[in-house]
Amino acid sequence: MPEPILEIKDLSVYFYTYAGVVKAIEKVSFDVYRGETLALVGETGCGKSVTSRAITKLIESPGKIVSGQVIYHRNDGSTIDLLKLNEEEIREIRGNEIAYIFQDPHSSLDPLYTIGYQIAESMEVHGRIKNIKEGIPKVISILREVLLPDPERRVKNYPHELSGGMKQRVVIGTGIANNPKILIADEPTTALDVTVQAQILELLNELKRKYNATVILITHNLGVVAETAQRVIVMYAGKVAEIGTVEQIFKNPLHPYTKGLLKAVPNPMIKVERLEAIPGTVPNLITPPGGCRFHPRCPFAKEICRKKVPELKEIEDGHFVACHLY
């Protein structure tokens, strides 16, 4: 039996904007298994980033986590609900046990400090090193691990002195500096060109193996999913549509939305911005459609789809779908 490291239960996040309450994610539930790479996929705006950020309460105003639990299973067997921690306690977890790698390396790095200083600082904050000066040899070894060329010299560089791919290696270095148990990578390669993308993914895979980490990978790119993940969560309009192994999702997709996603990408390396195979766009989440949120775009919609929210049901071992067809 796979052992969960995270259990996300009924997680809802709303944004209280002037235009109205954006129900960004609603009752999202799924487990993350220890040691796996779990991919989160879906069109733009479906709630992937909000879900991953809410795991460590990284939701800023006007956003609010309105319900849910995130049960974290520590290595020693104890469990805690991360959403119950106060700001100081969650900060200790964030960056230390659960680290993020964001899409845009430019905004993840501070232009005013050298990259060596920035990695060392994150290690000092979590007590991995006594002070920044003494930590520099450790930083250099991390830069070597993320395959940054000439780390002894680069450690003194400022972000603007590095290429995009190099910056993303530094951001990954900051991510792994404290040996996290869970690495959340939100579109870590989108801002990079294709050959650099492949190198960064290879690096992530390698580090995951080496550190025995669990990875949550958010991506638009279904080719990346097939190559790097073991399981997939498909999200639509702030809800989980389908969960399964890579094989279940790619060979036997159940949800009409998942089928559309796959049909829209005969070449899985293409980024999915919009589903050409299914007309329409993601609904506005201030007044989402009632019942199944996909019903205005679904070719199989029935009467019940407009009225009743479909529950997530297990159809075969580990393969869940939220759809009234099943």
Ligand SMILES: Nc1ncnc2c1ncn2[C@@H]1O[C@H](COP(=O)(O)OP(=O)(O)OP(=O)(O)O)[C@@H](O)[C@H]1O
């Ligand atoms: N600060 C905010 N204020 C208002 N609404 C927000 C805010 N941040 C996110 N949202 C809304 O939450 C929903 C989910 O957004 P999220 O960023 O999680 O999507 P995503 O799946 O990560 O999309 P992408 O693939 O484009 O990164 C969207 O409808 C978005 O408009």
Ligand code: SF4
């Ligand atoms: S519940 Fe109905 S509308 Fe929603 S995906 Fe299934 S068939 Fe389509």
Ligand SMILES: [Mg+2]
């Ligand atoms: Mg996002």
